[in-house]
Amino acid sequence: MSENPQRGRLSARLLAHGTEPDPRFTLANERTFLAWIRTALAFLAGGVAVEAFAAEVFADPYRTVVSVLTISVGLLISVGAALRWLNVERSMRLGHPLPMPLIIPLLSFASGVAMAVIIVLVVLD
Template sequence: MAMEPPEHEPDYRFSLANERTFLAWIRTALGLLAAGVAVRQFVPPFAIPGATTGLALGCVGLAFVAAVASFPRWRRVQQAMRTGAPLPRNSMIVVLVAGVVLMALFAAVLVVVG
């Protein structure tokens, strides 16, 4: 049976920084959600049928992914700080950047096409 490393209370500044990062992910998710609703409700239809809905769903989908991934990330970082383990890598940054870039390219094509 493997022994778990002993836990210790991390410096409160690091815990608060981890919490601020978690809240930043939640703010990002809320911003993407608001963008998705705004695109669907206020952007006039593009020449391509369903494009406005597709762009809105892209925003809402990224919001969902950011929100769902934020809490487990916060928990893993908190646990790493308590046990003195290395901080886990964050692959969500790549996912979020790729999603925003794809949506920006899609929006640019829609604007050019008319």
């Protein structure tokens, strides 16, 4: 495929192969990406809220651990969302089946670990 003159260098490099998919599918992929970003921002806000407002619930070092864990989950979700968007876009362009959403088990596992840590800290406190 020749390089599309309307596409920037980064886009041409990341999405070099295949044919342009139907814009509706690309836009749906972007909406899904934005939904994951909203989830990541919610985890970021939750981590900040724990650090700022949970002084009565958790002692200082535990509160920081919970806050950092929660913010880290948000970071992982945002990175996973970007990789998912790129992999889905490439699959659509190449006519391949859509990849398995690895971000979902990651989110489930990370959320479970965060909840387990909070439960342990509340019980020990």
